[in-house]
Amino acid sequence: MSKKTEKFVLGIIPARGASKRIRGKALALLGGKKLLSYAIEEAKKSKLLSEVIVSTESSEIALEAKKLGALVPFKRPKELALDETPMLPVLKQAVIESEKFFSKKVDAVVLLQLTSPFRKARHIDEAVRIFLKGGIEGVVSVSRAKTEPKWMLKKKSGVLEFYEKNDFSASRKQDMKEFFELNGAVYVFSRETVMNSKGYAWGKRIAAYEMDKISSIDIDEPIDLEIANALLRAGLNEND
Template identity: 25%
Template sequence: MSVAVIPARGGSKRIPRKNIRSFCGLPMIGWSIRAAIGAGCFERIVVSTDDPEIAEVARGLGAEVPFLRPAALSDDFATTIDVMQHAVGALGADGCVCCLYATAPFVRADDLARGAAALVAGDWDYAFPVTSFGFPIQRALRREADGRIAMFDPAQERVRSQDLTEAFHDVGQFYWGRADAWRGGRSVYGPRSTTILLPRHRVQDIDTPEDWARAEVMFRVLAEEGRQVDGG
């Protein structure tokens, strides 16, 4: 069984109600649901929420909400692993289970399918998308209170950029995982995880109103170019 679980709690702080706020003409969570439907690899698409309004919106968009998440798993301290452990247990899921974030409007159906293929291609616990940093992380700086700066790793200052190891970061869209890996609380960032690569122009955190505004502009540009349509 392949199941998509979309965590969507009601208590978002920095952007209130962001999981169901309209984003480019659709409730934000709708883009994730639409991509999951378009991927064609899920037997069930389930939203894990503590919020009746989010549940109603999710059902209207084609997802299931077979349970309401306990309040203890819906506060600021609950982790993705905590939420997925609960969902996998509540659903009695086996096989492959994908944690798909509700605030991932740039997620595409074909990327979800690629992630599924990567997971089953080897003996992996998890598979998820990453993208490259736009600047060498070895030259990262810290800024002191008085304005002065210092390198985190001064030894890298004179190394040529092309000789620095390329670094990547988690895109924050979805995580395919084996049900037993979720159930066992295994780390997503461990040695039994593999990745797929996404271009940087399709990656955007949405944590602040400024992030939201930037993401809508990016989304519309990609839609006009035919590179971001219906989550596919």
């Protein structure tokens, strides 16, 4: 499904078989369709992704991904498919193996987690367009945070205390500043940013791509699947 673009923009869908919170998450059904299917279908609709690959250690997931039209050019090592495995080494391995497979250097990496079933192709392309304008190392999708950090609590020595020390005398809901939280739907990074990073902080010049709350829904626990199914039945996911 190679597309003619000036840069080689690689879409990567990680799909680990040994998920714990939702057993077999990648192949879990939402509205009668697998989570993996949502990710691949929208990625294939993208006008800016040069190729879409699935990174997995599971033969079952690899077979399903190929049926859905994605490429699985390598098998992810089991040591990169553990619960505690960070995403960064998974992406690095995917870039290295993909460059061997396509015989072409990757310019940009687009991470598409299958836990965001309501992410659409337009979200992917809009985030990539921000990146392609230049002057930044990456783009991450976000949604508006429900509350400010000053209203958050932490537990210290068994006692709750506010995360930040603030004067609450003039605080009103309508006076809240703009705060965002990562929604996990789209991450776009330059090849250099991915390959040179050593921790979670991927680059210093990262732009935000804002998405609405429904498009931002993240399937992390069984209750999230129930909520997503309810949104599907109500037709509230139709945000194109």
